[in-house]
Amino acid sequence: MVAAPVTGLTVEYQPSPLAVATPRPRLSWIPGRAQAAYEIEVRTGDVVVAHTGQVPSRESHLVEVPGLVLGSDSDYEWRVRVWDEDGAVSGWASSSFGTALLNPDDWTARWVLPKARGTAVERWTLLDWIQGRRPERDVSERLRPVQLLRQRFTPEAPVARARLFITARGVYTAEINGATVGDQVLAPGFDSYASRLSVQCYDVTDLLEDGENVLGVALADGWWAGRIGLTGSSAQFGASTGATWQLHVETEDGRRRRIASDGDVVSAEGPWTHADLFIGERFDMRLHDPAWSTPAFDDTAWNPVEVETADPAVLVPFAGEPVRRVAELPALSVIADPDDGWIIDFGQVIAGRVRLTLHAPCEGDVITLEHTETLDADGRWFVNIEGINKDQLDTYVAAGRPTEVWEPSFTFHGFRYVRVRGLQHPPEPGDFVAVVLSSDLRQTGSLHLSDQRLDRLHRNVVWSQRTNFLSVPMDCPQRERAGWTGDIQVFAPSATNNALVAPFLTRWLENLRADQDADGRVPILSPRSAYDDELASTGSGFGSIVACAGWSDAIALVPWVLYERYGDRRVLADTLDAALRWIEYQRTAAAELPERLRDVSLTPERQQRQALLYNAGEHFGDWLTPSTLEGRPLHEAIGIAPQLTAELVAPMFQAWTLTITARSADALGDTGLAESLRDRAAQVRAAFAAEYVDAEGRLPVALQGPYVLALAFDMVPARKRPLLVQHLVDLIAERGDRLDTGFLSVPHLLDVLWDSGHAELARRLLWQDECPSWLYEVDRGATTIWESWDAIAPDGSVRAVSFNHYAFGCVDDVLYRRIAGIRATAPGFRSVVIEPDLAGQLDHADAEVWTPYGPIRVAWTLTGDDAAIHADVPHGVDAVLVVGGHSTSLAPGAHDLRVTMPTPEPVVK
Known part of the structure; x- marks a missing residue:
């Protein structure tokens, strides 16, 4: 018998x-029917390097092949076949x-460093940013030209x-x-x-020619030396740029040769008179020689x-998806x-840059492009991002x-609108294209809802995710562009629905582990520079925070999301030690x-409770709680x-991280560690409840957020949960059925209400x-998710804040x-519950979610x-349909069902 064909072959999530x-x-595939066994063979050329034989197993996702030993810079072929439950074998x-x-x-290879002046070292603090300080010297005096490198070889x-x-200290483009x-x-x-x-x-086989060849590299400051982060400080990793490369060539006669960067490389300034990720770049076409x-x-x-000797221990193979041009608008x-120039509207807030076409410009014409995410209430130019070195110009x-086409190479901006100045003639819309940049993640989910506003909300989340998942999970694509741990901690579940984020977030977690302090502190942002540490060591208040609750806990919570949604145990194993160090x-x-409490006389019992709770020090708390921001600067x-x-908030996340890490230990088979962590979590919860929850189920702070977290993280005894739920419901009512x-x-928020019997209130909030x-x-x-709920006031006035922060888009997971x-x-997704919300305000919904076994x-x-x-329902997934409280098992395949909703029981008052 012949089984259904196998499809979807990937290696580490990639085809x-x-x-x-x-x-x-790890190898993955999608069986055509329910799998009972598999067989894998891996070979290089004619040599078989691994062969499993027939392996009884349902597993077809992230399968490790025993005994597989891979060589560097080698090519392999692999194949797989499966047996289904009836004994039929596929091809x-x-x-x-x-x-x-x-x-x-x-x-x-060695590092090659062009003999050019280093980047101007600019150091700014949070106080400088708040006080509105700005650089005194012009950009042209502070920035430097992009450097070009050339190496001849035969x-x-x-x-x-x-x-x-190839890699670089800075950012690069390469040509051959x-x-x-x-x-x-x-x-x-x-x-x-x-x-x-x-x-x-890169595969450059087709670019090489017989005889002499040239490898050229253009090298700009990038994140390494450019102005980055909230403060806009430069040279946070180094002031001088460099590159290192190895070109591995195999000739038709079987010889192998390695061409490495070394002292035979030469350098010169390029046509970019400056290029900075945040400030922008200046390109002079008169100086450009395409040869x-x-x-x-x-x-x-x-x-x-x-030249400088490279440290191979620091050089790691890139994993996952690089940044690419993923769309054009x-x-x-x-x-x-009215103030000069032309305003171009692309209709969508993005991260990227503009490709400009000029028709018959005069030599020496200077064209400037300014970028912003919004106009003001009257439709006039408005700069919504303020700060040091946030020029976006x-x-x-x-x-x-006769015709000139240009797109920047070494910068990107967050924008919807562009103001163009310096044109000799009125432009046409076709002269401008917005080029969207993002890590090129496979878009795996789709969601369409009959309510147009809710449908637009989902699309806004997708756009914020796409434009902020750029090399690292950024908070925003304009002001900071930093890998804030809190942002991705709250958003990771939503992210998994819309794109295949496992390799992307796994790579970011490797950076986060590298940034973890020796004492176990997990930083609030990653990648983190030495200057970030310097700022924290000399700062006060928020400026002194290195690690804090809800942000640092990403080291445990994000891997768990990847395990939940992708079944990836390796990411749990790789991060377990870091999570345990954070717990310690x-x-x-x-x-x-x-x-x-420092000057308060505590009873021995209370001292013992307090000694269990991570509740001191500087934390961001429930950051951006709306009511606390109203009516104040x-x-x-x-x-x-x-x-x-x-x-x-801090001890609640302490308990939750202990719980999630215990689950991780269980998933990895370490039951003893899991039990120990659960015991500690129970102690923290008991201490929290005794310290902060009164007899009526009240918390010391009458804000919605602490009640939500206490319920979500099981911080109170079961007998008191109804009391906390009622307080939460009352607090929502006091705000006019609005979130706070x-x-x-x-x-x-919405899950807590749904699970506590208040689904209708959750819908009203949504x-x-x-x-x-x-x-x-x-x-x-809005075309993306805003940083602040009131970025545009009811009267239409616009605030100078980010219009593209994905964090509050976490609601997409609820959708x-x-x-x-x-x-x-x-x-x-080995098992799923399909339970549509047929009692809400929609009359139609259509959703698709990627699973390792098919959509x-x-x-x-x-x-x-x-x-x-x-x-x-794909094969390999156990599905249950729940409608009106009734459950029905769904076999793999397509199902069309008609159900009649039960009449709601009358409410007895």
Whole structure:
């Protein structure tokens, strides 16, 4: 018998990757029917390097092959076949992959550093930012030109295979013989450079020629030396840029040769008179010679480079998806700016840059492009991002050719609108294209809802995710662009629905582990520079925070999300030790009393309770709680929620991290560790309840957020839960059925209400359109998720805040799970509950979620009391449909069902 064919072959989540970054790659496939056994064979050339034989197993996702030993820079083919439950065997399904440089001694190249002045070292503090201080010198005096590097080489025989391994201190583009290498942008990306610097691999076989060749590299400051972060300080990792590469060439006669960066490289300044990730770049087309990376170019006037020995331990293979141009948006309109120039509207807030086309410009014309996310209430130009070195200004100097096309190379901006100045003639919309940049993640989920506003809310979340998942999970694509741990901690579940984020977040977690302090503290942002540490050591208040509750807990919570949604045990194993070190730091820090108790005489019993609770020190608390911000200047209001909530929030996250880490230990088979962690979590919960929950179930702070977290994290005895639920309901009513939850509690608000019998109240909050609410933003034209609920006031006035922060988009997970009705109940969607919300305000929903076994799709339409439900269940997934309290098991395959909703029982008052 022949079984259904096998499809969807991947290695470490990727189809046919060029350079797998691990010597132990995991293989995945999708069986055509329920799998009972599999067989895998891996070979390089004619040599079989691993063969499993028939293995009885249902597993088809992230399967490790015993005995598989991979070599560096090698090509492999693999194939798999499966047996179904009836004993039928499929045909072989085949794929391929290559490997990166897997061993430190594979790297022999040296760093080459152009002989150019270093980046101006600018140091700014949070106080400088708050006080509005700005650099006194012009950009042209503080920034420096992009450097070009050239290396000549000769393969000596026809080339059969060539791989370029390259990275930089800064960001780079590479060319060979005048042709661009690859389609990545802003490589090597953002890393914790002191500990790890990613090396990219490119197949350049088709770019090499017989005889002399030239490798050219353009090198800009990037994250390494440029102005980054909230303060806009420069040279946080180093003041001088450099690059290192190895070109591995295999000729047709079987010889292998390694061409490495060394002292034969020469350098010169390029046509970019400056380029900075935040400030922008200036390109002078008059200085550009497109032949600069070809053998015919005369480089006799170029300068020799300095060389430096590379530390192979810091150089790591890049894993996952690089940053690419993932979409292009046409200009929707061009209007004249009364203050000079033209305002281009692309209709969507993005991260990226503009490709400009000029028709018959004059030589020396200077064209400037300013970027912003919003206009003011009157439709006039408005700069919504203020701060040091947040210029977002690109400049182009024309060469005077009939047609000139330019797109920046070494910068990106957060914008919807662009103001163009310096044009000789009125532009046409077709002269401008917005190029969207993002880590090129596979978009795996879809969601369509009959309520247009809710549907727009989902699309806003997707856009915020796409434009902020750029090398690292950023908070925003304009002001900070930093890997804040709190942001991704609250958003990770939503992220998994919309895109295949496992490799992306796994790579970021490697940076986070590298940034963890020796004492166990997990930083509030990663990658983290030495200057971040310096600021914290000399700062006070928020400026002194290195680690804090809800942010640092990402080290345990984000891996658990990846395990829940992808069944990935390796990410749990890789982060377990870091999570335990963070837990131990919390235990040690619990010895410190909150400031309000330091001069209070405590009973021995209370001293014992307090010694269990991580509740002292500086924390952000339930950051951005709406009611604490109202009617006050931001610099005064921003600290109120932390002051009120930090002491409660910190031990709640302490208990939750203990619980999640216990589950991780269980998943990894360490039951003893899991039991120990659960015992400690129970002690923390008991101490918290005794210390902070009174007999009537009240917490010391009358804000929604602490009640939400206490209920979500099981911080109170079961007998008191109804009391806390009622207090939460009352607090919501006092706010006019509007949310008043901050950064850490808003992800849990609707679930807490749903699970405590208040689904209708949860729906009212979801559909609320008064500020603060999700639909308030939608009604005011939002195309992404705002940082502040009131970024645009009811009167239309606009605030200078970010219009693209994904964190509050965490509600998107509720739309998938609660509204559309797809909820995983076992890791990797091995089992799911399909429970659409047929009692809400929608009459139709259509959702699809990726699983390791194929997509799950649910579409439903409600007509009166009758619901038509369609469900696609892949093989390998156990599904249960729940409607009106009744459960029905769904076998793999397509299902079309009609159900009649039960009549609600009358409410007895």
